[in-house]
Amino acid sequence: MEIPRPSRICSVSRRDFRPQEPFFSVLSGEEGRFVRQDIAAEHWTGPPDAFAAWWKTTAEHVANDNVPQGTGETLQEFFERLVVQPGEADTLYILTLLLLRQKVLRYEKETIDEQGNRAMEVYAVQTNMTFHIPIAMPGQERLEVIQRQLAEKF
Numbered sequence: 001m002e003i004p005r006p007s008r009i010c011s012v013s014r015r016d017f018r019p020q021e022p023f024f025s026v027l028s029g030e031e032g033r034f035v036r037q038d039i040a041a042e043h044w045t046g047p048p049d050a051f052a053a054w055w056k057t058t059a060e061h062v063a064n065d066n067v068p069q070g071t072g073e074t075l076q077e078f079f080e081r082l083v084v085q086p087g088e089a090d091t092l093y094i095l096t097l098l099l100l101r102q103k104v105l106r107y108e109k110e111t112i113d114e115q116g117n118r119a120m121e122v123y124a125v126q127t128n129m130t131f132h133i134p135i136a137m138p139g140q141e142r143l144e145v146i147q148r149q150l151a152e153k154f
Contacts, residue, residue, distance in 0.1 A: 004036040005101075006057070012043040017059035027052040027097075053097055053135075055143055076104050076126060078153070083131055090138035094146050096122060096131075110135075 006025065009016050017023055022041040027034045028051045047054045079099055082092040099105040100122065108121040111132065118135040138146060 007038040010040040011037040012039050019059055021059040024056050026054045089134045089136035091146050093136045096133045
């Protein structure tokens with residue numbers, strides 16, 4: 001499934017985001033595809049009951065589609081290192097969402113094991129490999145740390 005690009009307007013107020021304005025993005029699944037809502041921080045009340053992922057970012061990423069990012073290969077190498085490193089599940093999950101958006105990975109399906117742990121199965125287009133990634137959405141503080149780490153690294 002393809003992750004929609006960020007919107008330049010708030011899903012709640014329908015106004016344009018201001019430069020550097022923080023906002024939240026929520027992904028949910030509808031009819032076999034992801035639906036994205038971008039919500040200004042002033043209107044954020046938390047994620048809905050049913051969602052695939054959510055994160056916080058700033059409008060600078062929305063306003064500038066030319067924000068430099070690492071190449072798919074570099075990000076994919078980092079992804080493949082994280083897959084085998086225990087204890088980095090939340091970073092791996094966020095990186096997986098980024099690689100899905102860049103179409104380096106392709107979403108296949110969600111799985112739930114006998115203990116109720118959710119994971120997503122993703123396919124790496126360049127290497128023809130399939131990975132099972134735990135769905136490990138970090139809390140707000142940890143998410144901000146992960147975003148800074150990825151921004152510094154790439």
